[in-house]
Amino acid sequence: MSLxxxxxxxxxxxxxxxxxxxxxxxxxxxxxxxxxxVVLSAQGDTTDDxxxxxxxxxxxxxxxxxxxxxxxxxxxxxxxxxMALDAMGLPCVSLNGxxxxxxxxSVHSDARITNIATERVKRxxxxxxxxxxxxxxxxxxxxxxxxxxxxxxxxSAVALAAAFHADLxxxxxxxxxxxxxxxxxxxNAKKLEEITYDEMxxxxxxxxxxxxxxSVELAKKFRINLEVxxxxxxxxxxxxxxxxxxxxxxxxxxxxxxxxxGVALVGLANTxxxxxxxxxxxxxxxxxxxxxxxxxxxxxxxxxxxTLHNKDLDEAVQVLEEHKGSxxxxxxKIDGKIGKVSIVGAGLVSNSGVASKMFExxxxxxxxxxxxxxxxxxxxxxxxxADVTNAVRAIHSKFFD
Amino acid sequence: MSLxxxxxxxxxxxxxxxxxxxxxxxxxxxxxxxxxxVVLSAQGDTTDDxxxxxxxxxxxxxxxxxxxxxxxxxxxxxxxxxMALDAMGLPCVSLNGxxxxxxxxSVHSDARITNIATERVKRxxxxxxxxxxxxxxxxxxxxxxxxxxxxxxxxSAVALAAAFHADLxxxxxxxxxxxxxxxxxxxNAKKLEEITYDEMxxxxxxxxxxxxxxSVELAKKFRINLEVxxxxxxxxxxxxxxxxxxxxxxxxxxxxxxxxxGVALVGLANTxxxxxxxxxxxxxxxxxxxxxxxxxxxxxxxxxxxTLHNKDLDEAVQVLEEHKGSxxxxxxKIDGKIGKVSIVGAGLVSNSGVASKMFExxxxxxxxxxxxxxxxxxxxxxxxxADVTNAVRAIHSKFFD
Numbered sequence: 001m002s003l004x005x006x007x008x009x010x011x012x013x014x015x016x017x018x019x020x021x022x023x024x025x026x027x028x029x030x031x032x033x034x035x036x037x038v039v040l041s042a043q044g045d046t047t048d049d050x051x052x053x054x055x056x057x058x059x060x061x062x063x064x065x066x067x068x069x070x071x072x073x074x075x076x077x078x079x080x081x082x083m084a085l086d087a088m089g090l091p092c093v094s095l096n097g098x099x100x101x102x103x104x105x106s107v108h109s110d111a112r113i114t115n116i117a118t119e120r121v122k123r124x125x126x127x128x129x130x131x132x133x134x135x136x137x138x139x140x141x142x143x144x145x146x147x148x149x150x151x152x153x154x155x156s157a158v159a160l161a162a163a164f165h166a167d168l169x170x171x172x173x174x175x176x177x178x179x180x181x182x183x184x185x186x187x188n189a190k191k192l193e194e195i196t197y198d199e200m201x202x203x204x205x206x207x208x209x210x211x212x213x214x215s216v217e218l219a220k221k222f223r224i225n226l227e228v229x230x231x232x233x234x235x236x237x238x239x240x241x242x243x244x245x246x247x248x249x250x251x252x253x254x255x256x257x258x259x260x261x262g263v264a265l266v267g268l269a270n271t272x273x274x275x276x277x278x279x280x281x282x283x284x285x286x287x288x289x290x291x292x293x294x295x296x297x298x299x300x301x302x303x304x305x306x307t308l309h310n311k312d313l314d315e316a317v318q319v320l321e322e323h324k325g326s327x328x329x330x331x332x333k334i335d336g337k338i339g340k341v342s343i344v345g346a347g348l349v350s351n352s353g354v355a356s357k358m359f360e361x362x363x364x365x366x367x368x369x370x371x372x373x374x375x376x377x378x379x380x381x382x383x384x385x386a387d388v389t390n391a392v393r394a395i396h397s398k399f400f401d
Numbered sequence: 402m403s404l405x406x407x408x409x410x411x412x413x414x415x416x417x418x419x420x421x422x423x424x425x426x427x428x429x430x431x432x433x434x435x436x437x438x439v440v441l442s443a444q445g446d447t448t449d450d451x452x453x454x455x456x457x458x459x460x461x462x463x464x465x466x467x468x469x470x471x472x473x474x475x476x477x478x479x480x481x482x483x484m485a486l487d488a489m490g491l492p493c494v495s496l497n498g499x500x501x502x503x504x505x506x507s508v509h510s511d512a513r514i515t516n517i518a519t520e521r522v523k524r525x526x527x528x529x530x531x532x533x534x535x536x537x538x539x540x541x542x543x544x545x546x547x548x549x550x551x552x553x554x555x556x557s558a559v560a561l562a563a564a565f566h567a568d569l570x571x572x573x574x575x576x577x578x579x580x581x582x583x584x585x586x587x588x589n590a591k592k593l594e595e596i597t598y599d600e601m602x603x604x605x606x607x608x609x610x611x612x613x614x615x616s617v618e619l620a621k622k623f624r625i626n627l628e629v630x631x632x633x634x635x636x637x638x639x640x641x642x643x644x645x646x647x648x649x650x651x652x653x654x655x656x657x658x659x660x661x662x663g664v665a666l667v668g669l670a671n672t673x674x675x676x677x678x679x680x681x682x683x684x685x686x687x688x689x690x691x692x693x694x695x696x697x698x699x700x701x702x703x704x705x706x707x708t709l710h711n712k713d714l715d716e717a718v719q720v721l722e723e724h725k726g727s728x729x730x731x732x733x734k735i736d737g738k739i740g741k742v743s744i745v746g747a748g749l750v751s752n753s754g755v756a757s758k759m760f761e762x763x764x765x766x767x768x769x770x771x772x773x774x775x776x777x778x779x780x781x782x783x784x785x786x787a788d789v790t791n792a793v794r795a796i797h798s799k800f801f802d
Contacts, residue, residue, distance in 0.1 A: 053481060054480075064494075144500070
C-alpha cells in the first residue's frame with residue numbers, strides 16, 4: 001500500500017462540479033488501495049473576493065489579520081471536498097493547518113514551514129480515512145494562523161509528502177504537465193515526460209508558472225517523487241525527479257519572463273567597492289536583482305546595469321536616487337520594456353554548442369540581444385519585450401522541430 | 402477599569418460600512434479606558450451562502466464538515482473587524498475559538514461549551530489590545546471545530562463574560578431592546594428598561610427572538626449583567642438582571658409563537674402508564690413536547706393532546722403511527738394551525754388577577770382559547786393561528802395602554 005499526496009489548485013476546485021471531479025480522482029486513487037493525503041487551495045476567486053472585502057475596510061491591512069482572513073478560503077475548500085467524498089460513501093476528514101500541526105515561522109503572509117506533527121494525520125490514515133488538508137497555511141509558535149506566500153499550496157503538499165514519506169506527490173493543475181515552452185505561445189510545444197529537479201527549478205525561477213520553485217527545492221531536498229498532472233484530462237503528466245532517462249534533447253524547455261525591468265546607473269566613479277555599495281543598498285530593502293552587467297563608460301567612469309522584478313522597480317529607483325550623492329553616479333536609465341528568454345537543460349553544462357545554437361536562432365530571427373546570463377544548466381538572454389514571443393518560437397523550433 | 406464584552410450579530414456586521422460602525426462603538430468603549438472583549442457572528446448572508454455551497458455538493462453533509470465550513474463565517478467577521486479597528490489606530494487582535502481555547506463537547510452543530518482557557522486572552526488584554534473572538538464556535542477534545550447551535554454567538558459572549566468576570570455583557574442587535582411585545586405587530590409596544598433573567602428566559606422560550614434562552618440561562622447562572630442594545634441607534638437598551646426595580650406593571654411582556662402544531666391521540670385505553678409510553682417514545686427521538694392536555698373520551702377511553710414545534714411534527718407522527726399497536730389509540734388528529742400567546746412577568750405568581758385579566762381581554766376580543774398552560778411567571782394560551790395577532794394586541798392593550 002502506497003501513500004499518495006494529491007494537491008489541487010484553485011481552478012481545480014473552483015465550483016461544485018469541479019470539486020466533485022476532484023473527489024472522483026481522489027476516490028479512484030483510494031479505491032486502488034492507496035492511502036491518500038489531499039492538499040487543497042482556496043476556490044477560484046475566493047481569495048480575490050476576500051482581498052476586496054479587506055480593501056473596503058482598510059487599505060493597508062495588517063498581514064496577521066490578512067492571514068486570518070485569507071486562510072478561510074482553504075478551509076471552505078477542504079470541508080466541501082470532504083462533503084463530496086462523503087456523498088460517494090468514502091471515509092474522510094478535513095483538517096486545517098493548525099489541526100495537523102503544520103508549524104511555521106511567524107512571518108505573516110510569507111511564512112516558512114518549520115515542522116509538521118504526524119500524530120493526527122497518522123491516526124486518520126490508519127483508520128483508512130482520506131485526509132484533506134488546507135494548503136497555503138501554517139500556525140506560528142504564538143498560535144496565530146500564517147500563510148506561506150506565493151506557491152504556498154504546492155509547498156504544503158511537498159512538505160506533507162516529506163513528513164509522511166509519501167511514495168508520490170501529485171500536483172494537479174489546469175495544464176497537463178511541463179512543456180518545452182508555453183503552449184499558448186507556441187503550438188508546437190511538447191509535453192515533457194520527465195524533468196530533473198534542477199531543470200524544473202530553473203524553469204520555475206525563469207518564469208514557468210506551473211510549479212513554484214520553493215516546492216521544487218523542497219522536493220529536491222527530500223527526494224520526493226513529484227508529478228505534474230491535469231485535473232481535467234486523464235492522461236500522463238510530467239514526472240519531476242533526480243535523474244531522468246531522457247537524453248534525446250539537450251534542453252528541457254524554453255521559458256520567458258516579461259515582468260522585469262532594467263536599471264542602469266550611468267557614469268559611476270571607476271573606484272573599487274561601488275558595485276558592493278549599490279547591491280548592498282538594494283538587498284537591505286529585500287530587492288532581488290537578477291542579471292548584472294558592468295561596462296566601461298566614457299572618461300574613466302563605468303556603468304552598472306541590472307534587472308529586477310517590475311514590482312520592485314519604484315522602490316529601487318527611490319533608494320538609488322536617495323543615495324545619489326554617496327554613490328556618485330551621473331544619472332539612472334530605466335527600461336521597463338525588457339524581456340528575458342531562457343533555455344534550461346541538465347545537458348547544457350556538457351555541451352557548449354547549445355548556447356551558440358540559441359544565439360544562432362536569435363540571429364536568424366533578426367533579434368538583438370541586450371545582455372546574456374548563464375548558469376550551469378541555463379542560458380538567459382535579455383532583449384526588447386516586443387521580441388520575446390518571436391524569440392521563444394525561434395529558439396523552440398531550433399531545438400524541437 | 403472595567404472589562405466589557407460586546408457581542409454583535411450578523412446584521413450588525415453585514416457589510417464594510419456596518420463593520421466600521423461596530424468598530425466605532427468598540428473604539429468609544431475602549432477609549433473610555435475599558436478593556437473590551439468583542440464577540441462577532443458571521444456577516445449577514447455568509448452562513449446562508451455557505452449552506453448553499455454545501456447543498457450543491459451533498460444533500461446531507463456531515464455535521465462535522467458543516468461546522469468546519471460554517472465556522473469560516475465568523476473568522477471572516479473577526480479579521481475584518483480587526484482591520485477596521487487597526488485603520489482607526491487601535492491595538493487589537495482577532496482570535497478563533499480554538500485560539501482562545503473555547504473547549505466544547507463534540508456534538509457537532511449543537512455543542513456545549515465545557516471550558517474557556519484564559520491565558521491567551523488575558524495576555525492580549527494585559528497588553529491593552531481589543532480582543533475580537535469568533536462567536537458560535539468551539540473546539541472539541543479531539544481538536545475538531547464545533548459550532549454551538551442556535552443562539553450560539555450570544556452564548557459565546559455570555560460564557561466569555563463569565564470566564565473573564567466581565568463587568569458587563571452587551572448584546573448589540575438590530576432592535577434597541579426588549580419590548581412588551583413585538584413592535585412590528587403592535588405599535589404601542591414599550592421598550593423595557595429592565596427585565597429579570599427569569600422573565601427573559603420565559604420570553605425567549607415562548608418565542609421572543611431577541612436573546613436565545615441558552616445565553617440567558619448562562620447569564621443567570623453566573624450573574625452576568627446583560628444588556629440588549631441597538632448597534633444602529635445610540636440609545637439605552639434593556640438591562641437583564643437578577644432583580645429589577647420595576648414594580649409598576651405586573652407583566653413584562655406579551656409574546657407569541659406560531660411555529661407550533663397540535664397532535665391529539667384519540668381513543669386511548671384508559672389504563673395507567675399510557676401517557677408515559679407516549680412521551681417516552683417522543684423524548685427518545687429528542688422531540689420536545691410543550692403543552693400537554695389529557696381529557697376523558699367516550700366509552701372509557703381518553704384523549705391526549707400535546708403541542709410541539711412544527712419541525713418535529715413529521716417525525717412525531719411517524720413514531721406514533723409506528724407504535725399504534727402497542728399504544729392502542731384509535732387515530733391521530735393533527736392541527737398545524739395552532740398559535741400560542743403568553744404573558745410573562747415576575748409579579749405573576751403573587752397576583753392571581755393577572756391571568757383572569759388576560760382571559761378577559763381574549764373574551765372581549767371574541768377569541769376562543771383551546772388550551773391553557775402556566776408556569777410561576779407565565780400564562781400561555783393556545784388558540785387558532787389566525788387569532789394570534791388580535792390576541793396579542795388585545796392582551797397588550799389591556800395591560801399596557
